[in-house]
Amino acid sequence: MEQKRNNDTPKDQKQRFPSGGFNYSWIYLLFFGFLLAFSFFSSPISGAKEVSWTFLQDSLLTQNKISKIIVVNREFAEIYLKKSTDDAQNSEDTATNLFSTIESPQYRMTIGSIENFESKLEKAQSNFLPSEKIDIRYQNRTNWFTALSWILPIAILILFWLYMFKRMGNGGGMGGSMMNIGKSTAKLVDKGTTSAVTFDDVAGLKEAKTEVMEVVDFLKHPETYTKLGAKIPKGVMLVGPPGTGKTLIAKAVAGEAQVPFFTMSGSEFVEMFVGVGASRVRDLFKRAKEKTPSIVFIDEIDAIGRSRGKGNSFQTNDERESTLNQLLTELDGFGPNTGVIVLAATNRPDILDKALLRPGRFDRHIYLELPTKEEREEIFKVHLKPLKLAKDVDVTALAKLSPGFSGADIANICNEAALIAARKKKDLVHFRDFMAARDRIVGGMERKSKIISQKEKETVAHHEAGHAVVSWYLKNVDSLVKVSIIPRGKSLGAAWYLPEERQIVTKSQFMDQMCASLGGRAAEEIVFNEISSGALDDLEKTTKQAYAMVSYYGLNKKVGPLSFYDSSGQNDRIIGKPYSESMAQLIDTQVQATINGAYERTKALLQEHREELEELAQHLLQHEVAEKEDLERILGKRGTHTTEKNNKHDDPQLSIINNEV
Structure with missing residues (x-):
């Protein structure tokens, strides 16, 4: 038994300790219960009957039944009867209580004043013999029940705040003791703690993993680098769109580094109290330096790292700015910061302060892009491991049919496919379940119960058919996979494409994409000789593309190779436009000409x-969905019908940007 006790880990000992401890709350409950019981049972007047002076004079004094009278606290009189009287023998109040041997009074009377009561009593006993006169005594008593009526609420408030302070002191409740509000709330993953996430769980992101693993290797084997005079990087900034794996890489670092790992969100530094953020930054780095070498991970650092001066001109004191200043000092100030590496993650690098991003603070910037087809295939393999898959599930096809999806999106697709299969009482997850999950995530849930009139249904069918026909006969539009007029989310129909993964887009690709977006509206005008509001989303996207093409990308000959795009964000503080009124008029004219030219080309097609x-x-209208086989049967094989007649509409001046704008 002794050997077993010595082998127990500190965690096990900590978990068993509360079971053998004593809960002091029971002492408080028993104490107040005792006071209440003592107050109730020790009161000798609890059963006395309230009487008036008339009853005292006519029924008690005249019949000589009173043994004694005790005036208590100059407020009321307790009347005791003689034991030989019938009233005393029949009364239930003559018994003594549990805490006192004093006989209980039978009657009680409130007196106005001592002098008046004594004068009345003296007149009433004027004919009595001296031996028959009633003995009057005076007493001062403490009524515990009355005292507890104001002591008990105060005591309850004191106990409540003691309990709350104890909870806050243990890290529960509001997150920390009031005395420790300036302390860091970072979670510590200490050395030797096993983590469920390693670099093997991070699929894709080969370049990012290589750079982060080098930092981990530096902490494990510093002599390999220091012997050549190299210095450890002070900070690593992880930048990328949401869901690309920034936090996942940080978790993998915590599992692989085998050094103390502090993790904290940027919003946890900022509090309603002035100076708390800066104090928590100091305390965080103090704790990290005590456990050097160590790693500090700050997630969503843009919460405190926003560029100073932007939008703060009307604020006299900004708590977030003070926190940022303290963070800059800790990263690269006069104080030593040896052995502490700071990892930070954000998806908004454009708003971060330049002083935070300079070398010496965050030396390395690791950009995490959306995964490629090969990386998506690796990510699918990771998230498909816990699923029971059917034989028809093709991981390569899933990766091909999910362009532009992040790692979080892929995880959501796998989980949604399993939910769909379970909802249909299947034993395995099939490939069509993944396709249904993709359609639901991208377009929303099917709304087959939505009632649409026949006229509206015909309009939607021709609208989506217009998108399909135009994109089918234009070679630079993404491959069309499916057309549906089943309502999903807020849309009444949709055309599903398989986007190509490309980094740049040519003018002809721009033009074809804009024509495909206008195909629905053009089809309504041709078939019904009337247009509807169903093309709102298409027009919004097309207009934004045209303005970006003319004013950002310099793709219009009359405007010229000019770009008014501001990547630094400094123009956000400028009221107005960074160009003249004549240039604004020229841009509007060229945008209108671009969209009208694309619309006429679409109508001709x-x-x-x-x-x-x-x-x-x-x-x-008959089947609600047209798959790729149906499209090939109706429109023929794609790419075989492109004629010179179609190509003559390609105007080199008409070009748009890609769908990401």
Whole structure:
């Protein structure tokens, strides 16, 4: 038994300790229960009957039944009867209580004043013999019940605050003791603690893992680098879109580094009290230096690292700015910071202060991009491990059909596919479950119960058929996969594409993409000779693309190779536009000409393929969905119908940007 006790870990001992301890709350409860019981049972007047002076004079004094009278606290009189009287023998109040041997009074009377009561009593006993006169005594008593009526609420408040301070002191409740509000709330993953996440769980991101693993290797084997005169990087900034794995890499570092790892969110530094943020920064680095070598991870650092001076011109004192100043001092100030590496993550690097990003503070900037097809395949393999898959699930096809998806999106697809399969009472997850999950995540849940009139349904069918026909016959539009008029989310229909993964877009690709967006509105005008509000989203996207093409990318000949895009964000503080009124008028004119030219080209293409447009619309009205096989049957193999007649509409002056704008 002794050997077993010595082998127990501190964690096990800590978990068993409360079970053998004593809960002091019971002492408080027993104490107050005793006071209440003592107050109730020790009161000798609890059963006395209230009487008036008339009853005292006519029924008690005249019949000589009173043994004695005790005046208590000059407020009321206790009347005791003689034991030989019938009233005393029949009364239940003559018994003594549990805490006192004093006989209880039978009657009680409130007196106005001592002098008046004594004068009345003296007149009433004027004919009595001296031996028959009633003995009057005076007493001062403490009524515990009355005292407790104001002591008990105060005591309850004191106990409540003692309990709250104890909870806060143990790290519960509001997050820390009031005396420790300036202390850091960072969570510590100490050396030797096993983590569930390692670099093996981080799929893709090969370059990012290589740089982060070098930092971990430096902490494990510093002599390999220091013998050549190298210095450890002070900070590593992880930058990337949401869901690309920034926090996951930090968790992997905590599992692989085998050094103390402090993790904290940027918003935890800022409090409602002035100076708390800076104090927590100091305390965080103090704790990290005590456990050097160590790693500090600050997630969402843009909460405190926003550029100073932006939007703060009307604020006299900014707590966030004070916190940032203290962080800059700790990263690269006069004090030593040896052996402490700071990891930070953000998806908004454009708003961070330049002083925070300079070398010497955050020496390395690691950019995490959206995964490529090969990286998505690796991510799928990680998230498919816990699922029971059918044989028809093709990981390569899943990666190909999910372009632009982040790691978090892929994890959501896998989980949603399993939920869909379980909802249908399946034993395995099939490939079509993943496709249904992708459609639900991208477009929203199907709303088959949504009632649409026949006229609206025809409009939606021709609208989506217009998108499909235009994108099918334009070679630079992404591959069309499916067309549906089943309502999903806020949309009444959708055309599903398989985007190509490309880094740059040519003018002809810009033009074809804009025509495909305008295909729905053009189809409504051609078929019904009337347009509807269903093309709002298409027009919004097209207008933004055209303005970006003219004013940002310099793709218009009349405006010229000019760009008014501000990547630094400094123009946000400027009221107005960074160009003249004449330039603004020219930009508006060229944008309008670009969109109108693309619209006329789209109408001409649909007029040429009017029969295919009608056939596809009728198919959608009957089946609601047109798969790729149906599209090839109606429109033919894609790429075989591109003619010179279609190509003559390509105007080199008409070009748009890609769909990401």
